[in-house]
Amino acid sequence: GERLGAMQPPAASPGPAAPAGAELLRWQWREVQGPCLVAAWILVASLAKIVFHLSRKVTSIVPESCLLILLGLGLGGIVLAVAKKAEYQLEPNMFFLFLLPPIVLDSGYFMPSRLFFDNIGAILTYAVVGTLWNSFTTGAALWGLHRAGLMADPGVEAGLMDFLLFGSLISAVDPVAVLAVFEEVHVNETLFIIVFGESLLNDAVTVVLYKVFNSFVELGPAHIHATDYVKGVASFFLVSLGGTAVGLLFAFLLALITRFTKRVRIIEPLFVFLLAYIAYLAAEMVSLSSILAVTFCGICCKKYVEANISQKSRTTVKYTMKTLASSSETIIFMFLGISAVDTSKWAWDTALVLGTLFFILLFRAVGVVLQTCVLNRFRLIPLDRIDQVVMSYGGLRGAVAFALVILLDRAKVKAKDYFVATTIVVVFFTVIVQGLTIKPLVTWLKVKRSDHHKPTLNEELHEHAFDHILAAVEDIVGHHGYHYWRDKWEQFDKKYLSQLLMRKSAYRLRDEIWDVYYKLNIRDAISFVDQGGHVLSAAKLALPSMPSRTSMSESSVTNLLRESGSGACLDLQVIDTVRSRRDKEDAAMHHVLRGSLYKPRRRYKASYSRHFISPDKQERQDKEIFRQNMKRRLETFKSTKHNVCSSKSKARLKEKGRKKASAPQPPAPSLALSSEAPNGKTHRSVPWQEAAPVLVMVSSEEEESDSSETEKEDDEGIVFIARATDEVLQGKTTPGSLDVCPSPCIIPPSPTLAEKELPWKGDQADLAVYISSETTKIVPVDMQKAWNQSISSLESIASPPGIESGPQHRRFACPVLEEQPQSASQVMSEQSSCFQFPSHVSKSSRSQSDSSPDGAEQQELQPLMATEEQSKVPPTTEPRWLMFNRSSHL
């Protein structure tokens, strides 16, 4: 939008002067011309991208930037042939005001900040010293070449200052080009961050050198005084530090603003773009380094902004930023190609072109080697020779140089045309030749690549441990080094900055380890759902005809889980005695259908709001399906929880409930179900789990603060915590009683009619010998945000009146399904304190769905239904814990 607005012709002519009567239609090309052309160019570039990526072979060898430049050359040629003059070219103003900011913002915002600051010393050295070195040596060497009379063309009228000016603009490594090429090469992250960081930070040096030399050229060598040099040096500090300061200031403002956007979530992403852009313009306005401003704005605001804005806004920011940056990049490269066609601006001098190419490569390499030599004495991880080769070779030049050279004033810089031609050649050479060859080079040199393994929780934990250890060792040694200052900064950030810039709800839970844990959880949950989440595997039940999405993803975690969890289906375990195949199939089919079919349970009013996004129907269905899947997942989890098995998805479920081995009751503490297993396989002990019989106290303090916490609302999350108690199941548990029993969140599928009536039900007699109980409580502690977003419908479930004092507190309740109810009174007992439904209630409930003809015998509680029934739930004394219980009374 911003670009379009700016492109609009300022004074569109108001149409034909003397309208001859009324017009039906009018051709208004002039009015829409500007925006229309821009849109058309973007469209062409984007379509071209699609075409490039049709062939994977081509894009894996040739970087996209090369292809775009070539495309631009072609298009430019066509335009030239048709219009007889070059119509379009990369306008410096458009480039600096509209095309560059998105790219810089994108790279700043998504910069791996830890890596960046870990290497800041090297990056700064290369950016400042390296760029200075390149500028001066290249400029001086070209001047020498000129003096030696090697530049044959008499048109090259240039003195030392002109060459230094040219050197300053040609020597800066270009962020756009570097990013475009290096993103496809995948070198190791240290190498990448050094080259890329350098290309971003050298902007200040380039800007200053360019301006200083430009003014020197204008003044003429005779009028330059010593004070001008001093001013030049001073302006470097001013421009770079000032640009950084502007960036920091806007980052601060941005973070502060997003702290208060809770009620206007829909425009949250806008603030990010607006403030960053204003930072860019502000820096530009006072001629500070605008690239530095946006880079630092992006780097510094990210932590706080991400914590403040909602998950959806985060996604929006990410995608919008990537889209903008990528289309800017596309346009830039395409227009570079188009601009090159315009030969009227060219003036060719072979010696100048070849000399420049040679010198920039040579001095870049020399500069890198010299600086690395010095740096390696201070770096803990030295940069080896291979790194240096890649760094030298990766010094690509790009559109910044081109835009700067176009900006030169021909009246002052007489050799401008020669410089333009040379710059174009240099840019094309670096982007195309070096861009094409850097990948094979990296492969050939065996440069350490980045390994894109997924983050693991252990890694994160160890890294934090390392940080603390290193800080401590520096403290002990008394050396105030990098770790010391990082540690200090983190303390400061935690104490003051974060508190100021983050929402309270976000700040409270702000912890990197927790974040990783949380993300992994979400990832697993999503991948689980993606696979359809069928726990009752069709294959396992030997029902070949069963349609199952899961079959597609054989390598999935869930599959592992399914395969390894021998007892994945509880109900079959119970009755794994004699059973006809047919019965089995029937039962299995019943369960599968019951579990997998989506049954909408709630009606929503259609609504429209421009300012709030209400969950649409699809989303609701997703949620319900997700919930069902989670439910099933919990089942599996339960049944296999006694062994640590390889499944990560299981692992993620925080499982706390353990039955105590030392149950006071004579009947063994094992589940009633397991007692039937011939070799006790279902009851496996895992020492480390036993070590911690779990107690779950939601500290009341926490609850209180929760309820007083006004910001909570939709950033609330859920933690599953289960507590095991052993209580004997009395023959009769009254509906209101709190002795809640049973196993953790297991929801065995409801038995079919056949299951109940078939002869082997007689087994119950044996089972009944054992009375085991286990209470599981699922208490929401504070796993924030996304849980809540993905399962937010759960929140409404079953908060007993007792909790209503803390309305924001989310609860998660698993639907309870009892195994083999025998009487109506027992049915009651099955429900947790939260779920006590007198039988008439359950009968009347509309979600009552199951196969059981007598609702009293069987009950399946659907979470959503529970909500509706909430008001009828009698208050209990300890409601806050007992979210879920299941008793098997056998």
Added chain:
Amino acid sequence: PSSPRSFPPTVTSEQIEHLHRRFKQLSRDQLTIRKENFDSIPDLEFNPIRGKIVHAFFDKRNLRQESDGLADEINFEDFLTIMSYFRPIEMNMDEEQLDRFRKEKLKFLFHMYDSDHDGKITLQEYRNVVEELLSGNPHLEKESARSIADGAMMEAASICVGQMGPDQVYEGITFEDFLKMWQGIDIETKMHVRFLNMETIAHCY
């Protein structure tokens, strides 16, 4: 001070002198340092795992002594031994040296986690570590720490053992498992401290 045998040659005598000065500072001119001496370092106070770190200095396993258990006090040589765990890699190290180097550093970390010296990081030990790591944030509950530790343990089990049989029990992370988990991660780049510019040594007293 006498140059200790265990200390790598790459540390200059100058650095050792600096360390010795610091050692004397900490020990208040005694020959040995006791645990209490570490209390006087103000910056250490906010370190969430400070207990574990100080403990590591007195852990006999880290001191390369035959015996097991905790030392009451350490002399300068021991101090240097501990410090040597944090030395950076050299350019000229060969593969084997690097490997040994890596193992040494990991061993140090492992010993920190394995507080009961049984060669295994059990769940309980892991939980303790995580709890301490998270203790900096008063808003995160112990429960969260536990669930994180549980998750990490499950993850470790899945990395180290792969798919487990139904009867299999994962008792804890052994050092071999620990190495496995660290595969592919550059520990060399993470666990070292620069002792070079000792001029900046802070004078705490």
